[in-house]
Amino acid sequence: MKYLMLEIMQYLLVVCAALCILKLLLGPTTAHRLVALxxxxxxxxxxxVIRAVEKGRVLYLDVALVYDIFGFLGFLAITRFLKNKEREEEPKGGPQ
Known part of the structure; x- marks a missing residue:
């Protein structure tokens, strides 16, 4: 039963990932694409994390933790880049 639930969760994650990729490609704004990413x-x-539970290996949890840290830092870097890009595109007189 445990492995059946893990398999169902994996299928749901694949569907969720497919929808996120669709939003990433078709998102109307950069903010929508960033949230999808x-x-x-x-x-x-x-x-x-599901793979770690399924295989019973702690190594996958360490990889997941490092992946999450780098993902968060990448998200912050992209957000800062977009914020600076918006400032450069504003006219010199400021917003009107």
């Missing part, structure tokens, strides 16, 4: 990172993290 962040959710896709969380789905990958959940998949690694």
């Amino acid at each position: 962040n959710i896709l990172s969380a789905v990958a993290l959940a998949f690694l």
Whole structure:
């Protein structure tokens, strides 16, 4: 029963990842794409945790933790880049 639930969760994560990729490609704004990318990172993290439980190996949890830290730092870097890009595109007189 335990492995059946893990398998169902993996299928649900694949569906969620497919929807996130669709939103990533078709998102109307950059913010929508950024949120889809962040959710896709969380789905990958959940998949690694499920694999760790399924295989009974702690190594997958360590990889998931490092992956999550780098994903969060990447998210912050992209957000800061987009914020600076918006400032450069504003006219010199400021917002009107």
